[in-house]
Amino acid sequence: MLSFKLLGAIAAFTSALLTKQAAQSFCIHGINYNPRIGPDWAAQGQQCKSAADIQADMETLYQVTGSVRLYGLGDCDQVSRVLPAAINTGLSVSLGLWVSGDEAVFDAEFSRLQTLIQQHSSLFSGGSIVDIHVGSEAVYRKEITAEENIAYLQRVKALLAAYSLASVPVTIAEIGDVYLAHPNLIDAVDVVQANGFPMWEKIAVENAVQYFDTRMQPLYQQAAALGKRVEIGETGWASGGSSPKASEASPVNAARYFYNFFQMAQARNLPFYYFEGFDEEWKITASNATVEGYFGLFHEDRTLK
Incomplete structure (x- = not known):
């Protein structure tokens, strides 16, 4: 695995410079990936990465992780462009179906998933696709209710069962507090995939991880009581x-x-998908918060920070 200079920054904590001499080798469970390079209103060819860039991204991520997490199938045609590139590189995939307030969006994602299962069921049975998350913080954004999200999840579980793939875990990616406010979500999922960002709660960095862990304790306990494991779908710091x-x-x-x-x-044996693989500087002009563009472990040019 690649030596990660961010860890070296901690060893030489007083400097922002990250040096190879201070680095340690490591491998993390997973990393979030987005092939976007521009907003929906950008010109044709300026919204999504090219196939060559996606392949290069996967090869870069393979040096530091064994798994990538995707947010949807249709956006930037990830089902036919990102998914094969990841798997052919040797990465497993946490597969996302995007969910919004428009039911037609989920219906289209569901149709893409069904086609993928029909054409490539071995990706699911063979472990290349490790789980499916149905929605990413859609309840938190108040775009749908917890009950609506559960109904979507149940449709996906029924689809998998129809193709003898019921062993594939299905979850809903949500803020930890949303899970706690809606315990029926914990009941419904196979694995609890929770997100948390102390940075967005204005917690000082020196206290952030302890804060995160303390906030998640009730969720760990409720999940354990139902015999379900917790994994972190997103966390990070710009x-x-x-x-x-x-x-x-x-x-x-x-x-x-x-x-x-x-x-x-x-220490907790807690699987997590770090947010995120690469900086997304296009978000700087599409967002009021310039930090949105700088969550990557790598710069946009694939150099390690």
């Missing part, structure tokens, strides 16, 4: 930019949060 709603973003703070979170997750 290395640049700013937002009045967030803690300070800097290379050292990003490194410190990553290192502390990695150590906590290792």
Whole structure:
């Protein structure tokens, strides 16, 4: 695995410079990936990465992880462009179906999933696709209710069962607090996939991981009582930019949060997908918070931070 210079930043904590000499080798459970390079209103060819860039991204991520997490099948045609590139590179995939307030969006994602199962069922039975998350914070965004999201999940589970793939775990990616507010979500999923960002709660970086772990304790306990494991779908810290709603973003703070979170997750045997693989600088102009563009472990040019 690649030596990760962010860990070196912690060893030489007083400097924002990340050096190879201070680095440690590592491998993390998983990383979130988005093939977007522009918003929906961008010109043709300026919304999504090329096939060559996606392949290069997968090869880069393979050096530091064994799994990638995708948010949807249709956006940027991920089902036929990102999914094969990841699997052919040797990465497993946590597969997402995008959910919004428009039921037609889910119906289209469901149809793509059905076609994928019909044409490539071995990806599911053979372990290349490790789980499916039906929606990413759609309840948190108040686009749908917990009950509606559960109904979508049940449709996916029924589809898998119809093709003798009931062993594939199906979940809903949500903020930990949303799971706690809607315990029927915990009942419905096969594995609890929870997201949490202390940075967006303006927690000081030195306290952030302890805060995260404490906030998740009730969820760990409720999931364990039902015999279900918890995995973290998203967490991270930006290395640049700013937002009045967030803690300070800097290379050292990003490194410190990553290192502390990695150590906590290792101690807890807690699987997690870090947010995210690469910076997305297009978000800087599409968002009021410039930090949105700098959550990557890698710069856009695939150099490690």
